[in-house]
Amino acid sequence: MENRNVTVEQLKDLIHHKNVQELRRMFNDYNIVDMSELVDQLDMNEALFIFKTLKKNVTSEIFSYLPHDKQEDLIQSFTGPEIQEMLDNLYSDDIVDFMEEMPANIVKRVLQNIKPARRAEINKLLNYREDSCGSIMNTNYITLKRNETVLQSIERLRRLKNIDRALGYAYITDTKRELIGSISLKQLLYLNDDDKIEDTMDTDLVYVHTNDEQEKAAQLVQKYDISTIPVINDEGKLAGAITYDDIIDVIHEEATEDIHKMSGVQPTDEPYLETGVLSMYKHRIVWLLVLMIGATFTGNILMIFEEKLSTVAYLTVFVPMLMDAAGNAGNQSSTMITRALALGELKINDIFKVWFKEFRVAILCGVTMGVVNFFRVLIFMGMVDIETSIVISVTVMCTVMVAKLIGCTLPMIAVKLGFDPAVMAGPLITTLVDVVALLIYLGLASFFLL
Amino acid sequence: MENRNVTVEQLKDLIHHKNVQELRRMFNDYNIVDMSELVDQLDMNEALFIFKTLKKNVTSEIFSYLPHDKQEDLIQSFTGPEIQEMLDNLYSDDIVDFMEEMPANIVKRVLQNIKPARRAEINKLLNYREDSCGSIMNTNYITLKRNETVLQSIERLRRLKNIDRALGYAYITDTKRELIGSISLKQLLYLNDDDKIEDTMDTDLVYVHTNDEQEKAAQLVQKYDISTIPVINDEGKLAGAITYDDIIDVIHEEATEDIHKMSGVQPTDEPYLETGVLSMYKHRIVWLLVLMIGATFTGNILMIFEEKLSTVAYLTVFVPMLMDAAGNAGNQSSTMITRALALGELKINDIFKVWFKEFRVAILCGVTMGVVNFFRVLIFMGMVDIETSIVISVTVMCTVMVAKLIGCTLPMIAVKLGFDPAVMAGPLITTLVDVVALLIYLGLASFFLL
Incomplete structure (x- = not known):
């Protein structure tokens, strides 16, 4: 990476001296991704100079690597023919990528300046459901x-x-444009010049449909170790192909989505710094409110039992600890199951295996927690009497066990019902096990202490 | 996927009738990944029949797709020469992959039956730190x-x-085996027969070192849209290459690791069903215990104030709700920041931008939560008097705001100190904001109500 040392100052200098020859050499020699990062740091006039002097195949590639706000500014400064020339050199999936993020006036401007055949194609791509294979092919x-x-x-x-x-593969279709074979382009290097394509092509095809979830393409690419997966439309004809670089983006996106859902944030694929405050607020407040309203249950249970609880010293003091322990234990299980489901390591009919495994883990964790809690109370909270301390320890033990079983079951039920298990993991489970922990505690305390 | 319908029964039938010709045809025509899944369902004698009759290049590929326990059983049933023949046809990264998961006696057996030159290479690869670029190249x-x-x-x-x-690229080295250029294999198709390699090769190279974290390779592959990244050893010589399929595995692995850490599970890359109960227990109990011990703080604070709190009706009833709200709010922020850091969307010196953004989101969320809580208490918990209800609402507002600021700050501090931010997100933040929520509540309640 010895060459990765052109500075934005050098670039600005060349632009201000209108040194076109040196600029062309620079953009030719150095990695286009690095050069795009520098272009992003230029002001609009400098960037426009670059876009007007360099070759269109180079500027189109730079354009595809710029952030959306910069793309928007550029499109607004371009003339109609300039837009057209640029789009001619862009891949359709890159055009769709940026069109999806643009405001309506920009989308209109772009569609006006695109060749009719291309316009039909882009319009079609824009109509595929977001996160479908059609939208990323x-x-x-x-x-x-x-x-x-x-x-x-x-x-x-x-x-x-x-x-x-x-694009690593070429595809072979019959006269009805139906896919009948594939061959890796590299493979062509190894074959004899007069080998027939139909004799060497691979006919056991792996493919997706335009309406399939993009996740499915990612799973198949990973399972079959292929770099490109073909996409078939509703009529069974070849419509496009998804390449490994888009698959990598999908994998990141899906993981981010799951992580956000697990912590009670409605998922967004906008980068953190580019997301507005209001949009962030909207993505977070819903779950915060739902969970607070949910806490009305625990609040009311505590209210009803308040008087009774206060007859034994320090009984309410342990409520937060019990709830946290239950929440943590439940979350551990639900997160592991949800992730295993997302990676395809678990199927819905593994539920008995999961229960048996989680049941044994739950016993081990529950017993350990109960015993350690007994000594924790003895050592750090000396004023609590032994009887109370035993009841609390048994409660910890039971709630941890129950929380783990709830934690592993809910995501599986979600999948069975067609919901997203990631929504089950995290805050929803916390609220549910809170109530359960409280009921177990009150039950045991009423029986033994009150 | 019309051909994806060979059943394991058909396969067993062919084996029992020793129909070698048809078996060969089947394994040649159908996708090897699908066929491996069927082989995994055979019993040991049937699998051995497959391994002894099919060509070694086919069986080696099947072997690389089998789960680790099946690989172990097979190696134990093979003769020395059979092991050697199989290893000859496996890529070194696949050998290392399975050796890393095998017990010592199997590793020894494999190393005894490998050609000396190959053995040195495998030993070297086995010595690279786990999760380093050297270990996956x-x-x-x-x-x-x-x-x-x-x-x-x-x-x-x-x-x-x-x-x-x-492998999508070929590499060009000088006489000292130092990397000087790369060329995509596909590119060779487009060039003229008498073009010189040095005139067409790409010299602005993207590469990693054998000791770099595998994550770095994944980030560069994604940033520069390349399918293969070269790996350089300590002496600056070309040592290997990492391909997009291994990068996809790395991305999944890193996301799983972060998800596990965020929910207080020590990460493991073993598939859920293949992980033993004891190992699962060990991975979960540590954080459960740490967090329970941590809850001693909240317990003790409550204990000290118990008598005072009990002078106002229903005051302790709201403690669980306050803690949950604070925990959820803090988790939302810490998760979003941690993920943005992992994806490289955020850098450590963005901290002021983060604070400013989270501060505004925190005010919006805090105020909403406070107002909604006031009406929630009014409607669902009528016996609480207005004064208490206002104090609780102000507490919700303040704790949500403080929790969000703690949630966004801790992961950034973790990065600054060289720790993994994912450990900060999740349970650790919950415990910390629990204490803060309690202190704010007791402070406000003491001032206005007690």
Whole structure:
């Protein structure tokens, strides 16, 4: 990475001296991702100079790496023909990517300045449900003919332009554009010039449909170790292909979504610093309110028993600890199950195996917690009498066990009912096990102490 | 996926009839990942029949897709020469992958039956720290010579065997085996036969070192949209390459690790069903105990104030709700910050931007929660008097705000101190904000009510 040392000052200097030759050399020699980061730091006039002097295939690639607000500013400064030229050099999935984030006036401006054939294609892509395979596929895939030789195919490839460098496979379709085979482009290097494509192509195909969840594409790519997965439309025809770089983005997105849901935040795929305060507020307040209203149950239970509880010294003091222990124990189980479900390590019919495993873990954790709690109270909270201390320890033991069983069951039930298990993990479980912990405590305390 | 319908019964039938020809055809035509899943369902004798009759390059690939316990059983049933033949056909990263999970006697058996040159290589790979780039790289990379033509390079490629199909790039090194360039294999298709490699290779290289964290490789692959990243050893020489399929595994692993840490589970990369009960117990009990001991603080605070609190009716009833609200609010912030840090969306010097943003979100959430709580108490808990209800609402407001600020600050501090922010998110924050919530409540209650 010796070359990764062009500074934004050097770049600004070249722009102000209008040193076009050196600028072209620089953008040619250095990595386009790094150069895009520098362009992002330029002011609008400097950036426009870059976009007006460099070749369109270079500026289009830079454009695709810029953040959305910069893209918006640029589109507003471009003339109609400039927009058209830029879009000609962009892959359709990159265009759709940025169109999805733009305000309506920009989307309109872009669609006005796009070639009619392209416009139809982009419109179609924009209409696929967000997070569907159709919305992330690239329509610039490569097709080969089944009756051609390897040499003929290579010659055809050399005439193609604007091919995504992430595309690792070519696809073979029949006369109805139905997918019948695939061949890795690299494979072509190893074959003999006069081998027939149909004799060497892979016919045991892995594919997704345009309406499938993007997660499915990610799972298949991972399972079958392929770099590109073809996408089939409703009529069974080849519609596009999803490449490993988009799959990596999907995997990150899905993990972020699950993490957010698990901590009671409605998921967003906007980067943290680019998300507005109001949008953040909206994504968080719903669950905070739901959970606070949910706490009315525990509050009312405590209220009813308050007088009774106050007859034994220090009984209410342990309520927060019991609730936290139950919440933590439940969360551990629900999180592990939810993640295992997301990774495909667990299926819904593994539920008996899960119960048996969690049951044994729950006993071990529950007993340990109960015993340690007994000594904790003895050592740190000396004024509590032994009898109370035993009841509290037994309560810890029972609530931890019950919380673990609830924690592992709820996500599985969610999947069975078609809900997202990640919503079950986290805050919802905490609220539920809070109530359970309290009921166990009051039950045991009433029986033995009150 | 029309062909995805061979059943395990059909396979068993062919084995019992010793129909080798049909078996060979089947394993050749159908996807090897699917066939491996079927092999996993065979009993040991049936599986051994497959391994003894099919070609070694096929069985090696099947072996690499089997779960670890099946691999272990197979190695134990193989003769020495059989092990050697199998290993010859496996990529080094796959061998290391399975060796890392095997008990010592199996590792010894494998190392005894491996060719000496290969043994040295495997031993070296086994010595790289877990989760380092060295431990996941493939050493079967492809090198080309700078002064060769494209045609000469293609001819050289055709003579190579056992090349990982995920490998998308060839690398060019100088006489000291130092990396000087890279070229995508697909690119070779598009070049003219007599183009010189050194004129067309990419010299602005992206690479990692053997000791770098595997996470770094994942970040670079994602940033630069490359399918393969080269790995350089301590002496600056090319040592291997990491392919996109391993990167996808790393991304899943890192997300799982963070999710586990956030819910107070020590991370494990073993699949849920393959993890033993004792190991699960160990991974969970530590945090459960730490957090229970931590609850001694809240317990003691409540104990000291118990008598005072009991002078106003229903005051202790709201403690669990306050703690939960604070915990949820703090968790939301800490989770969002931790994830944004993990994705590289946030840097440590963004802390002022984070504070300013969270501060405004905290005010909005805090005020909403306070107001809603006032009406919640009024409607659902009528016996609480207005004065108490106002104090509780102000407490909710303040604790939610403070919890959010603690939640966003702790992960950033963790990064600054070189700790993992994921450990800060989740249970640790819950315990801390519990104490804070209690202190705010007691402070406000003492001032206005007691």
